[in-house]
Amino acid sequence: MMTVPRTPPVPASLVAAIAAHGLLGSAHDVPTEPLPDSEFDSLLAECVAQRLTGALANSIARNRLPATEAQAERASEAHFVALCHCLELELLLLQTVDVLDAAGIDHRVLKGSAAAHLDYADPSQRTFVDVDVLVRSDDFDRATKALMASGNTRPVAEIRPGFDRRFGKGCTLMSPSGYEIDLHRTFVTGPFGLMVRLPDLWDDAAQWALGGKTGLKALDREQRLLHACYHAALGDREPRIVPQRDIAGLVLDDRLDEVRVRELAYAWRAEYVVASAISMAWETLALADETALTAWAKRYQPDTRSEHAFAAYRAEHANYAARSWASLRALPDLRTRGAFLYSLAFPQGGVIGGHHVPLLRRLIRAGQGLRP
Amino acid sequence: MSRPLYSRRPDVLWRSTNDRVLLRPVGRGGLITITGSGTFLWELLATPTSLPDLVARMATRYQVEPDVVEEPVTTALADLENAGVVEKRHGDGRSTNHASVPNGRSNVAAMPRQRPAAEGSR
Numbered sequence: 001m002m003t004v005p006r007t008p009p010v011p012a013s014l015v016a017a018i019a020a021h022g023l024l025g026s027a028h029d030v031p032t033e034p035l036p037d038s039e040f041d042s043l044l045a046e047c048v049a050q051r052l053t054g055a056l057a058n059s060i061a062r063n064r065l066p067a068t069e070a071q072a073e074r075a076s077e078a079h080f081v082a083l084c085h086c087l088e089l090e091l092l093l094l095q096t097v098d099v100l101d102a103a104g105i106d107h108r109v110l111k112g113s114a115a116a117h118l119d120y121a122d123p124s125q126r127t128f129v130d131v132d133v134l135v136r137s138d139d140f141d142r143a144t145k146a147l148m149a150s151g152n153t154r155p156v157a158e159i160r161p162g163f164d165r166r167f168g169k170g171c172t173l174m175s176p177s178g179y180e181i182d183l184h185r186t187f188v189t190g191p192f193g194l195m196v197r198l199p200d201l202w203d204d205a206a207q208w209a210l211g212g213k214t215g216l217k218a219l220d221r222e223q224r225l226l227h228a229c230y231h232a233a234l235g236d237r238e239p240r241i242v243p244q245r246d247i248a249g250l251v252l253d254d255r256l257d258e259v260r261v262r263e264l265a266y267a268w269r270a271e272y273v274v275a276s277a278i279s280m281a282w283e284t285l286a287l288a289d290e291t292a293l294t295a296w297a298k299r300y301q302p303d304t305r306s307e308h309a310f311a312a313y314r315a316e317h318a319n320y321a322a323r324s325w326a327s328l329r330a331l332p333d334l335r336t337r338g339a340f341l342y343s344l345a346f347p348q349g350g351v352i353g354g355h356h357v358p359l360l361r362r363l364i365r366a367g368q369g370l371r372p
Numbered sequence: 373m374s375r376p377l378y379s380r381r382p383d384v385l386w387r388s389t390n391d392r393v394l395l396r397p398v399g400r401g402g403l404i405t406i407t408g409s410g411t412f413l414w415e416l417l418a419t420p421t422s423l424p425d426l427v428a429r430m431a432t433r434y435q436v437e438p439d440v441v442e443e444p445v446t447t448a449l450a451d452l453e454n455a456g457v458v459e460k461r462h463g464d465g466r467s468t469n470h471a472s473v474p475n476g477r478s479n480v481a482a483m484p485r486q487r488p489a490a491e492g493s494r
Contacts, residue, residue, distance in 0.1 A: 061390040076389060083387045084403055087396035090385045094398060124387040211398040212383030 010042045016284050018047060019241045021055040021064065022125065023248055025288035030059070034066045044074060050241050053079035054125040082127040085179075089113070092179050093131045094211055096147065100135070103146040107217065108134040108205060110184060110227060111246075114218035117208045119249050126242075130180040134219075137185045137198060140165040144173070144183060151176045159347040167327070167340050169193050187230040190323030191309040194330040195269045222260045225250040226270065229277035234313040244281035251278060251293055258293045272310055275300035305329075376460045377420035378449055384457045388414075397456045404455050409434060410448055417458060423449070 017028030035043065047056040057079040059065040060072045067075065090113050100107045108114075112128035120126045135143040141162075148154060152173040158164050164171055170184035186193040205217040206224070219227060225247065232243035250256055265274040278297035281287075302310065312326035324344055331337045380386075385396040393406040393414045406414050409430065416429055427445050431438040452458035 057390060076391065079389055080392065080394070083389065083394050086387060087385045087394060087403065091396060091398060122388075124389060209382070211385045211396075212381070213398075 010039070010046045013286075014043060015046050015050060015052070016241065016286065018043075018055045018059055018065065019050070019052050019245045020248075020285040020287070021059045022121070023245075023252065023285065023287065027286040027288055030065050032066065034068045034071060037068075037071070040067065040071045041074075044071075044078060047075075048078055048082070051082070051127045051129065052241065053082045054122075054127055055245075058125065079124075079127075083124060085129065086113075086116070086127050088177065089128060089131055089179055090210060092175050092177065092181065093133075094213055095150070096131055096133055096181055097213070097216060099146050099150045100133070100143060103142060105135055105139045105143050105146065106202065107143070108201065109216055109218045110134050110182075111231065113210065114206075114208070114216075115224065115228075115246055117210065118206055118218060118221075119224065119246060119253075126246075130182055131175075132182045132184060134170075134184045134201065136202065137165050140170070140183070140185045144171060147173055147181065147183065152181060160343040161348070163343045166336075167194070167331075167343070187227055188234045188313075189320070189327075190234075190312055191326045191330040192230065192234060192268075192270055192273055192313070194327055195309075197267050200264065200267070221250065221253070221255060222257055222264060225256065225261055226264055226268070226274060229274045230270070232280060233273045233277040233310075237314075239280060239284075241284065244277070244284050247277055247281040248285055248287060251281075251291055252289065256293075258291065261293060262296065269306070269309075271300060272302040272306040275302075276310070374462075375422040375424065376462050377422055378417060378426065378453075378458055378460050379420040380414070380417045381457055381459045386414075386457075395455075395457045400456055404457060406452075413445065413448055417452075420461060 013028050014030065017026065017030050020026035020028060034040070044056065047053050053075065056065070057072075057075045060067045060075055093109065093113050097107065097109070110132035112126075112130065112132055116123035116126035116128070141164075144154070144164075152175050154171060154173050156172065158168075158171065165185065169186055169189045170182060173181040173183060175181060186196050186198060201219060201223060204220045206220050207215050207217055210216050218224065228243045228246040228250065232239055232247060235243065261274070262271075265271045275297040278294055282294055282297075309326050309329070312323040315322075324340075327340065328337050331340055381397070383398045385398060387394050388411065391407065391411070393411045395404040395406065396402075397404070412433055413426065413430065416426055421429075423446065426449070427438050427442050430441045430445055434441065449458060449460075453460060
């Protein structure tokens with residue numbers, strides 16, 4: 001039997017040390033000599049997967065991470081490729097924004113390009129792989145239609161007409177060039193997505209210019225931090241490092257209004273999300289500098305209700321059904337809860353939780369959410 | 373009559389790495405890569421600057437006489453202008469730009485590679 005040579009695992013602390021490049025006060029050490037090629041290749045692969053090619057290439061160029069000339073070249077090439085995609089994605093973002101503007105739909109650019117230009121001293125250090133745009137719930141169907149009319153496709157249909165606009169996080173569209181456009185109406189699926197006080201997101205906006213277009217709108221700084229916290233704490237089973245790096249940069253930014261962050265977190269019932277994401281970022285990146293917000297995050301004790309909601313995302317049994325069940329508690333009245341359950345039990349299209357499942361299984365899965 | 377000023381066109385998306393600048397004009401052409409001393413020229417073009425000033429600053433940076441860099445700078449500017457990423461503005465505000473770029477990745481601004489001056493010597 002042929003055996004495939006296994007690449008050596010990359011120490012998580014080394015990847016975190018690379019991610020912390022540009023932040024003051026990280027206690028992570030980096031090697032003092034170039035890594036053997038096999039280990040460097042594993043590190044490079046992990047940095048590509050974690051979208052940290054900019055931090056890796058820059059760490060090498062600034063002699064923070066010793067590397068051979070060939071290794072430096074491989075890191076530089078990987079970053080070059082990532083940036084080529086970013087430029088194509090920014091072109092797609094401009095087209096997306098033009099479509100929404102033409103349809104008279106207000107919007108906010110999320111993550112990706114907005115984070116790169118607004119929250120990083122050098123936008124080249126923040127790479128991304130898709131376009132994320134937020135629209136109001138009332139505009140969601142119209143925005144989807146307008147973007148599909150301009151050539152984008154929707155690979156997964158809506159569960160039932162109106163489900164996305166009422167209960168969903170949003171939908172994913174595919175551009176003709178093969179890039180994803182994530183159209184959001186809130187930040188995440190499940191209870192924490194439903195508890196975001198959505199009108200707050202439209203009170204204010206940060207603006208920047210891109211490719212000759214002025215007045216592109218993103219969330220304001222405090223809301224960008226909250227969104228990064230949702231992304232870091234609830235977005236993936238294995239938390240990604242990039243949103244944690246975003247959080248660290250925003251929290252250490254003197255312009256951040258920490259009081260407002262806590263007020264928004266309280267209003268959106270997301271204090272546990274924000275506290276755990278900030279604590280996680282500080283631990284992952286081994287940051288020494290404390291702020292009032294990091295001190296609060298360390299002290300924060302969640303209530304039972306928040307713990308149950310959080311478990312629907314992060315616990316061992318966490319799945320779409322558990323999040324759906326937990327969502328019920330976040331819905332305002334019996335009628336709305338009934339409509340939500342009915343949509344899940346009798347879908348007209350699409351998939352639930354990423355898989356086609358029969359009706360009986362869906363109900364059983366929904367019931368499983370009862371047991372924490 | 374005042375000298376024309378060269379600057380980056382605003383409708384260009386771009387990113388820089390440690391040794392390259394990537395450009396993507398909006399609505400035309402494909403990716404363009406600037407390497408070597410062309411990256412410093414791109415840096416200078418953030419502010420509208422005349423050809424003599426560009427030549428002088430490139431010469432200082434690369435520690436050579438201005439006449440050594442004049443021709444490469446002129447050629448690079450013409451390439452960048454043709455690629456639709458740089459514009460030349462006359463004293464009356466008129467812009468001249470050719471902007472005919474084939475699709476695909478191009479390389480422009482091939483300046484002679486010379487050692488940059490040390491930071492402290494500038």
